[in-house]
Amino acid sequence: EDLDKVTQPPGDVILTQGQTATLNCTFTTTDSNPYLFWYKLEVNSYPKFILRRSRYVADNSPEFVKDRFDAELKDSSVPLMIQDLHVCDSAVYYCALRPTIQLPSNLQNW
Numbered sequence: 001e002d003l004d005k006v007t008q009p010p011g012d013v014i015l016t017q018g019q020t021a022t023l024n025c026t027f028t029t030t031d032s033n034p035y036l037f038w039y040k041l042e043v044n045s046y047p048k049f050i051l052r053r054s055r056y057v058a059d060n061s062p063e064f065v066k067d068r069f070d071a072e073l074k075d076s077s078v079p080l081m082i083q084d085l086h087v088c089d090s091a092v093y094y095c096a097l098r099p100t101i102q103l104p105s106n107l108q109n110w
Helices: none
Strands: 005-007 021-023 026-028 036-041 048-053 058-060 069-071 080-082 092-097
Touching: 005 092, 036 069, 048 069
Parallel strands: none
Antiparallel strands: 005 026, 021 080, 036 048, 036 092, 048 058, 069 080
């Protein structure tokens, strides 16, 4: 069984302009320092990076400023908060977990 897993609740979030949206994302991982990412996918476009969070890192894409797009990394969740909603925020939002890759020991000295 895969030990790294990300889950987002199904269904639409229906809100009006100016409100605050909270999009949930829960995860399980064996990584002691997981990195979680949020992406925005608009119709007929490609996924745009919004932000990443880890225990030590919290950075946002310049397009998605922290005072509107923020996420707090908790033990097993990283909910995305979008404040002061605009119509252009309508999209599908994806949560992602950094893959954990174990390098063969003979590659680690490269």
